[in-house]
Amino acid sequence: MSVLAAMNLPPSIISILLLIASNVFMTVAWYGHLKYAHSKPWLLAALLSWGIALFEYLLQVPANRIGIGVYTLPQLKIIQEVISLSVFIPFAVFYMNQPLKLDFLWAGLCLLGAVYFMFRGA
Template sequence: MKTVLLLILSNIFMTLAWYLHLKFKNKPLPSAIMMSWGLAFFEYIFQVPANRIGSSSFSVTQLKVLQECITLAVFTLLAWIIFKESPSWNLLIAYLFIIGAVFFAFKG
């Protein structure tokens, strides 16, 4: 459970680092880059321990599949909150397939 919580926190910072600057397009590009790097620092504070802790229970491939699923969930939520982008029906179906991928990655 620690791994999942740390990955969620990591992905919140990652998503903010990658996309939050789009809300401030009037700021100079170097400022956007510095803001993104600052946020990415916190991503790594959570990502590295998540992978270290998780590697005792999961394979590297399982960690990656889990991380990607969390990334999409966090991205969708933040895109909805920050950019007012509602998930469409076809995106929700795509997510069901991703959840299926996670299931098969962790199955026996």
């Protein structure tokens, strides 16, 4: 975080960048084991996922603490959801070899609607 602060970025951008990094770890922790460790015992997959999720929390907690100073709680949550889908789709397509579907676009448009409602009048 100190690197981002040293770059004189506004808290709104620092929060978003930390949430993006956090979501990369979150996505890998939640779904990455399905590619290579799906035949391993679930306890091993859970422990591996928890280890990865630690890094998610080390980024997510400061991201939310910084973000709450510039966003409302609902705005912060909807930013998180948009970032989550934005990270998940490339992960699913490029890492997990899932087909790119038009449904991803429709889901993204629904989230844009949610963003509109959370930020209108802000």
